Amino acid sequence: xxxxxxxxxxxxxxxxxxxxxxxxxxxxxxxxxxxxxxxxxxxxxxxxxxxxxxxxxxxxxxxxxxxxxxxxxxxxxxxxxxxxxxxxxxxxxxxxxxxxxxxxxxxxxxxxxxxxxxxxxxxxxxxxxxxxxxxxxxxxxxxxxxxxxxxxxxxxxxxxxxxxxxxxxxxxxxxxxxxxxxxxxxxxxxxxxxxxxxxxxxxxxxxxxxxxxxxxxxxxxxxxxxxxxxxxxxxxxxxxxxxxxxxxxxxxxxxxxxxxxxxxxxxxxxxxxxxxxxxxxxxxxxxxxxxxxxxxxxxxxxxxxxxxxxxxxxxxxxxxxxxxxxxxxxxxxxxxxxxxxxxxxxxxxxxxxxxxxxxxxxxxx
Numbered sequence: 001x002x003x004x005x006x007x008x009x010x011x012x013x014x015x016x017x018x019x020x021x022x023x024x025x026x027x028x029x030x031x032x033x034x035x036x037x038x039x040x041x042x043x044x045x046x047x048x049x050x051x052x053x054x055x056x057x058x059x060x061x062x063x064x065x066x067x068x069x070x071x072x073x074x075x076x077x078x079x080x081x082x083x084x085x086x087x088x089x090x091x092x093x094x095x096x097x098x099x100x101x102x103x104x105x106x107x108x109x110x111x112x113x114x115x116x117x118x119x120x121x122x123x124x125x126x127x128x129x130x131x132x133x134x135x136x137x138x139x140x141x142x143x144x145x146x147x148x149x150x151x152x153x154x155x156x157x158x159x160x161x162x163x164x165x166x167x168x169x170x171x172x173x174x175x176x177x178x179x180x181x182x183x184x185x186x187x188x189x190x191x192x193x194x195x196x197x198x199x200x201x202x203x204x205x206x207x208x209x210x211x212x213x214x215x216x217x218x219x220x221x222x223x224x225x226x227x228x229x230x231x232x233x234x235x236x237x238x239x240x241x242x243x244x245x246x247x248x249x250x251x252x253x254x255x256x257x258x259x260x261x262x263x264x265x266x267x268x269x270x271x272x273x274x275x276x277x278x279x280x281x282x283x284x285x286x287x288x289x290x291x292x293x294x295x296x297x298x299x300x301x302x303x304x305x306x307x308x309x310x311x312x313x314x315x316x317x318x319x320x321x322x323x324x325x326x327x328x329x330x331x332x333x334x335x336x337x338x339x340x341x342x343x344x345x346x347x348x349x350x351x352x353x354x355x356x357x358x359x360x361x362x363x364x365x
Contacts, residue, residue: 004252005355009261011246012060012337013080015051016345020074020082023345024049026067028323045311050323051076051339051346054093055331056129060348061094062339065324075099076348077112084114093127093135095148100135102127107137107146118150126161128171131332134187136171138164143171145187154189165206165330167194172209174200182209198225208330208360215336215353215360217328222336224354231354235327237276239320239340239347246349248338249276249284258284259351269298277319287315318343334359 017023028047049072051062059078065071071088078094085092085101086108093100098111102124109118124139133148138161145154158164163173167184172194175181179200184192196214204223208215213226220235236256237249246261249268256268258279266282272295274288283296292306292315306315320342329337335350336359352359 003267004257004265006265007248007259007351007353007355009246009248009259009349009351011240011261012348012350013076014345014347015076015082021049021064021345023341024066028067045308046316047321047323048341049346050321050341051348052324052327053329053337053339053348054091054127054129055329055335055337056094056135057131057332058094058096058129058133060329060331060337061092061099062348063089063092075101075110079112081112083110083112085110086116090125091127093129095129095133095135100127100129102137107135107150109148109150118148120146120150120152122146122152124161126164128164128166129332130166130171130187131169136164136166143185145171145185145189153187154185156185156189156191158185162205163200165209166332167209173206197227205326207328207336208334210334210360212357213360215330217326219325220322220327222328222353224357224360229354233353235322235338236274237320237340238322238338238349239279239342240344242278242280246347247276247279248349248351249279265355269295271300277315277321285315285319287311320347330360332361334361 025046027044047067049066053060053062062076063071073085073088075083075092077083077099083099087103089101091102101108101110104123107120107122108116111117124137126138128136135146137144137146143158144152159176170184170186172182172184175183182194182196205217207217216223222233224231234251241247248259256273258266272286274286278285283294285294287306293300294302320340322340327338336353337350339348
């Protein structure tokens with residue numbers, strides 16, 4: 001068994017469940033009779049308010065979303081505080097002293113005190129932070145580079161807003177119709193091409209593209225590739241231990257692992273594959289289908305049903321959950337950001353992937 005190494009897990013910030021951020025709890029999964037394909041097992045299990053993080057040169061910002069999918073008119077700012085917004089956003093991004101907030105109709109720069117510093121007439125679907133408090137604004141078929149004062153410095157066609165990452169100052173993504181090529185747009189509108197060194201896979205999202213390699217996400221799986229290797233981490237859980245330390249769980253090279261800040265990686269039993277919900281010392285609670293098991297090393301200390309009722313009453317009150325289907329954001333320094341919601345609040349964590357590495361910095365290539 002090869003030990004995966006140090007992912008340099010740490011906590012960036014923590015938002016407590018209190019005023020002005022009360023928690024909302026609601027069902028996840030399709031409602032009975034909604035028309036979705038129904039299979040036996042837990043469906044309407046509860047979840048909490050969650051955070052969708054976005055990392056950039058100014059730090060980490062986050063959109064706060066309730067279980068019904070409705071965003072709140074407030075965001076996590078890069079200083080770790082909450083920023084009041086003019087309206088519920090479809091996306092947010094960090095800027096010095098506040099956030100960028102996007103709706104279908106407009107993009108606004110909002111200061112930490114809630115005042116609007118910049119307002120543009122452009123809407124869109126996604127934001128990617130850039131250097132100098134600028135932001136790339138992506139719509140369904142167009143990208144715009146918007147400077148910190150709201151000036152549009154570049155506008156170009158862009159077919160897929162979720163196929164994009166910043167490399168240096170440029171916006172880059174796989175070229176439409178050419179899964180082995182990458183097209184880039186500079187802040188002055190200049191278009192160019194780069195070699196990603198690999199072919200895009202179906203449903204793959206670009207997270208980071210730099211001189212050292214490329215990081216992508218396939219739903220909850222992080223993939224790193226460079227000319228000499230490829231390595232993946234399938235996220236199965238994240239949050240804080242019972243002692244308040246960050247943890248992250250995932251499968252790597254066919255084996256489940258647990259990382260805790262300041263501790264060596266802990267191998268989990270092969271029989272313990274599943275969703276990691278709680279960590280207390282060396283004990284780990286794993287849910288696999290309709291069964292939950294407390295593991296201590298390779299020993300199943302306690303095994304019990306994890307049906308809908310048991311999950312709600314016995315497991316959920318202390319569980320940590322990663323709710324967004326695409327939970328990752330990549331920072332310009334090579335870090336990967338993920339957020340988890342738990343019984344006491346929202347923990348925002350960073351890690352490095354691959355292990356023992358510096359990650360993929362968004363450097364010019």
